[in-house]
Structures are given as structure tokens and as C-alpha cells.
Amino acid sequence: MRLRTLGGLSLEGSGLGRPKPLLLLTYLTLEGPRARRFLGELFWPEASNPTNSIAVAVRQIRQAVPDVLQDDGVRLWADLPCDALDFERAVRAKQPQVAFELYQGAFLDASELLEWGPELEEWAYAKRESLAEALRETALAFAERQAAMGHFESSALWVERAVRVLGAPDPTPEFWLRAIPLLLAGESPLLEEAQQQAAEWDLKFEGNVETARARLRQSFVGREAELARLRHLPAGRWSWIKGGSGLGKSSLLRQLTGHFLPGRSGLPYATLEPLLQQVIQRGDEALLLRHLAAQEGVWLLDHWENMDEESRALLTQLRHLGTRATVILTSCGEPPFSVDERTELGPLTAQKLSAFPGAFEATGGLPSLLNAWLRSEPVETALDSRIQGLSSHAQQLYAALTLLELPDLPLVRQALDLNAPELAVAMEQLMDGGFIDPSGEVRGQAAARRILAARPTLEADLALRIARQLSASAALPFFQKARALWKEQDLQMVQRAYQAWAEEALRRGFPLKAAEALREAPPIERLSLLHARALERAGQFKEALLTLTGLLPAPAVSALKGALYWRLGQPDLARQHAEDALDGEDEARAEALNTLANLDFQQGDYVSAEKRYRRAATLWQTLGDNARWAGVLNNRAAALSAAGEDAEAAFSEALRAAGDNLVMRARTTLNLGQVREQRADAPGAVQAYHEAAKLAEESGSLNTSAKAWNNLGALYHRGDQISEAEHAYKQALTLAKKGGERLLLGTVLANLAQLTGDHEAFEEALRLIEKSGNSTLVARYRAEYQAFIARSPRGAQA
Structure with a gap:
């Protein structure tokens, strides 16, 4: 289909x-x-x-x-x-x-x-033109790449196809500026018609087939300045071009007019044989030198290190004697004698490749990869063939650097067990070839990573070596790549890595990411408890409780179960487990006190709730957990407000405790908005909700931002500001979907359904809320649904 x-x-x-x-x-x-x-x-x-x-x-x-x-x-x-x-x-x-x-x-x-209908028709015609224009641009860009490689007839055919794309609007002046030189270079029969079209735009083109081809030929992209300088070298000057393999030395020479002499080993004077002609048979070095010194022209000598020894020795003597000819040599190394001009080639910059969108990102500016990219060939193939020419140490170093987001040479040296001289030699080889810059940053990293991913055993081995050198929180992504190679000695660090990464994700407000990572962690009590906590923070309460099922009884487990049963609307079980946890360590006791305070709050005993929140806050502060300390202070402020006291000072204290923790600042500001709403301060509530949403989005806490927008939507809804309410609910819905908290998603969807009168959406919202297992919320929204049906046209007909 x-x-x-x-x-x-x-x-x-x-x-x-x-x-x-x-x-x-x-x-x-x-x-x-x-x-x-x-x-x-x-x-x-x-x-x-x-x-x-x-x-x-x-x-x-x-x-x-x-x-x-x-x-x-x-x-x-x-x-x-x-x-x-x-x-x-x-x-x-x-x-x-x-x-x-x-x-x-x-x-x-x-x-x-x-x-x-006018809007749908406008969409269809706009889509028609955009697709046709995309095809035209694709054909024209490919035609330009074909011309750059000297395939002028093929290039012209692609321009002709671009002109005739069905559904495309008339070509623009910019199109003809690019197309006519291509048609001219390819001697296309469409040229005359194209020039007539261009004349209507008052565009004029000068030149002939040869000049057009010379301008279009881009087989050596980005070296225009070097090429111009070498073309104007005076007679008798010697120039040395240095660059690693694949940086375009040979291609640069081939753009010049002169006698091209590739370095050859083997028989004596094999490289210079075309210049020496018959005198080579006489073998008299003085005669050979006089013969060469008398010649004029341009000698293009490629790959000094590949030349036979006799040719190198002869050229060294000739340099001291002087020549009538202009001599241009290429090498990976430094010249063994003084030269008049010296050019060092490196990778091409993004600016030099600006005429080829995407080229720098795909190739890192390496000419050997760029040529493949211009020919629409896989960049990985060209890169892989170059990698195979590296030494084993250089290959390992390159692969290890490829895995890192930011280069860290000391870390990689330790991971690969290289001594300083070995690292220096490998680094020099990689820099000479343009594979990396001096900091160790990999050029064309995307292609390099694809090559490495195709060698999973090598990738896993290097990832494990790197992981063993990193701190626990930074090691997890590397341990995950190396899962199949874990040894007994790695397991403790693997466990610490999962724990540190998940705790940091929770601290930054990404509970769902923490839960997803811990799902594949080694099944030990500590990580299972952390997994359940992450699920609880993500609003997946039933799954969190199921994760705790197999754990041994302990105050920490009881404390979390108490929090979960409260979330699930089962107050008796929540109280039982929270009280069981009161004799535990400070962390379990603090969580238990918070749950008991929540239960008091729910029953309207705000004085008791405030006292327990205060105790829990003291414990979290003692433990140094500023985020949870601020969170409990936030709850305490809400209890004071519910008791009829002025809670602004308490909320200010919670905000100070939150410090630069944007997640906790967002949650505290969210509660402040609810308090202001209860005091009938609608403008103040709107301001607080907007600020909470902004803080939460900045921190990446999508669920908190969704709650703020949902509260804002409900406030507008109650005030009959329908369009504002719908916008706020839709913002909340988008964020709730990304955040992944099903209970919140169901709540927002139910609110939006009531606003828009969508029965089917409300039914889906109920299913989501029921999956959370929160009996209190389920009962509330079932009642709201019945009321919604009763006042809807469908209910009236029934």
C-alpha cells in the first residue's frame, strides 16, 4: 500500500x-x-x-x-x-x-x-511549487557538481531537465545566472532559448565554451589563492608544497601547466628520467646537472618521499646551482634545502566551501573526502581507505577521539596505554593527514562515527577502555556501548555509573530519562530502588510500585511505597508504610515525614502538615539535598497558606533554598500561583504560572512546565476566556506528551476535552487517568465526565 x-x-x-x-x-x-x-x-x-x-x-x-x-x-x-x-x-x-x-x-x-476551499487550495498549490522547485534545485546543483568534475555534456543535460520540471514556476533570474554558463559549457541546444529568456531580465553573458568550462571546473575546490600564487611564480623559483596524505597536493599540481613528474622509486633517476632523456645513459652526474640547469619551463614534482635516491640527490645539488626552470615540489615533510616559496596545505575551511552547502559538515574540509562528496559517492568509503593507511597507533587514537564529544588527549593516552612518544607520533600522523586539528578534534566526525559503528567489536573495546578512565557520571554512555565486554572488575563501576547518571538526570528534572536508563541497569537493590524513584517522579506510580515488589523490606523501600500509595489515592496504606519508615535513616525518615504531611494536608489538618513539612525540611537540609529541601519548604508554604496565614515569606524562603535550581524554583513559583489563585488574585496567579512555565522549560522539566500551562488554562477556562484557555491547554498537552507523565497527560487532555466539547478525547483522557491507579483522581474525573455528558447535546438527546 x-x-x-x-x-x-x-x-x-x-x-x-x-x-x-x-x-x-x-x-x-x-x-x-x-x-x-x-x-x-x-x-x-x-x-x-x-x-x-x-x-x-x-x-x-x-x-x-x-x-x-x-x-x-x-x-x-x-x-x-x-x-x-x-x-x-x-x-x-x-x-x-x-x-x-x-x-x-x-x-x-x-x-x-x-x-x-481557498486555504486548502492554497496549500496544494504551494506544495506543488515547493516540490517542483526542490527538484529543479537538485538537478541544477548536481549539474554544477558534474561541471566541476569536467562532465560538461552531462551537466548540460541536467540543466535541461531542471528547466522542464513539471509544475515548477517560471525560472528566476538567479536560476539563469547559474544555468546559462552550464548550458554554454555543455554546448546545449537549449542555450539560445535560455539566453532569450535571460535577456528579458536584462541579463547578459560573455565568453565562449572554453572560458565557461575554465570557470566551472572545480575539481580543486577551495585552493584558488594557492593556485593563483603558483601560476605566477617567476622562472628559476623553487616552491615547496607540504601537506599530509589526502590534502590535495597532487590535485593542486595537476591544475598547473608544466611537466608533471610523479615520484618514482626503482632504477636510478627514475623520477627525473623524462627530463634527462638520452643523457641519462651516460651516467655522468656533472653532465646531468648541466643538462637540467639549462632547461626552461615548469617542473611539477610530486611526492618527494617517493622519489628514487638518485633523483633526490641530483635535485638537492641543482637547488644550490640554480635553474632556469620553475620547480614546484610536494611532500608530507619539510624541505631538505632552502626554497623561495613554501605552502602548507590543511583542511579547507567552512568559508571556502560555502558555495557547496553541507560539504564542510560532511567532509570536515578534507579534500579527498570532498571529491567523493562532489561525485555523490559515499564519504565513508573514501575516509575508510585513508584510515587503513595509518599506523595502528594512529588508527586507535583516531577511533578513540571519534567516540568523544570533546577531545581529551590525556584521557585517551591513558585509555590506549600509549607512552608520550607514541602519542606524539600518532598525533603528528593524524594532523599531517588533516584527520584532526591540534586539539584532537576529529574532522568529518559524523562519517568517522559511521565507520566506527560498522566495526562494533572495535567500538565496544575502545568505549570500555575510555569508560574505565572516566568519572562515574560521565562513563555511562561508554559502558552502554561496551555492554557485551563487561568483566567482573567493571561491574562496580558500571553500577556507580548508572547510579550517578540517573541521580544527575533526576536532579536536573529528567525523571523519564533516568527511568529509561535504569531499566537496563544491573538488577541490584540500590539501582532498583532508584529506578522506582525515577518512575515515581515521572508519574508512573503503578510501574514504580511494581519495581519495588521484589525488594527486601527496608525503611527506604517503605518510605517510597508510602509516597506511591499516597499518589495512588490509598491513604491507609500510605500512612502504614510511611510510619514504618520513620525509624530508618535520615533520608527515609524525611521522605516518610513528607508523605505523612501530605496526608495531613489532604485531610485539612494544615497545622500538623506544616510541622511535619518543617521536620522533613530540616532533615533534607542536613543531608545536603537542596532540591528536596526546597521542595518541602514549598509544600510547607502551601500548608501555611491553606491554614489562612500569609505564606509569601514562606514561599520566598523556598525560592532562596532553591537557589539556582531552576526546577525547584519553577515548582515553588507554580505553588505560589495556586495560592494567589485561591486568594482571588488572578493577575498575580497568571504572572506566577507564566514564570513557572518559563523556568521549567529553561531547566528541561517538561512536566512542571506542562502543569503550569494546565493551571493557567484552567484559570482562563473558569474566567470564560476560551481562546486563551485553549492555547494554554494545547501548550500543556504538547509538553506533557514530550514529558511522558501519563497521569498529567490524561488530566490536560480531559480539561481540553471539556473546553472543546470533544467526547472521544475525554474518553481517552479517562483511560489514561485510570492507568495511573490514582483512585481519587479517577473518581473525580469520572464524575466530571458524567456531568460533561449530561450537559452536552449528546447527553440531552439521550
């Missing part, structure tokens, strides 16, 4: 033929998830009930092709293969031949679609 949109509209392999459902599928496939209400108004702008129209279309699609449409109660999206998506992937991958094969005609061309 495949959606065909280029040159027509059909869903191949299905019986779906109605135009409007097909167009809806196309829109969702290309544009991604969209709200039902938005789709109804877009596709049926004149319908009396657009929501009903979209429901009918969805039903038709699902009857004809099940499982293609997905929804979350509010939004719809489609998941199926589509020629337009394949086409866009081919364009991004710079695969013009594939793109043209997929482009069977203009987007939705010849489709008999009635009653489009």
Missing part, C-alpha cells in the same frame, strides 16, 4: 477512491499530526458541522484501510508510505536520479478534487 501524489492521487493497493478522504490522507501524511477541529475547518469550511464531516471521512478511511490513521483523541495523523516523502528524502540525500524517477508529474496533477 502506497500513497501516490506525484502526477495524480491514489492509494495503491487499496479500494479507497473518494477524493476528499484521499486528500485528507495526503495532508496528514505530509504535514504530520493536526487537530480534528482544524482539519474540519480546513477541509469543510462551509459545512454546518465540520467536526461531523471529519468524523465521516475518518470512518471511510478506516473502513477502506484499517490502521493507517492514528489519533490521540484531539489530533489525527497518518502513517503510510508516500511517493512525495520518498521524493523529499531523495532530494535531501542529493540523489537527483532517484528524485526524477519518483517525480512522475506535478503534485496532485490532474486530480479531480471539488470544493477544495
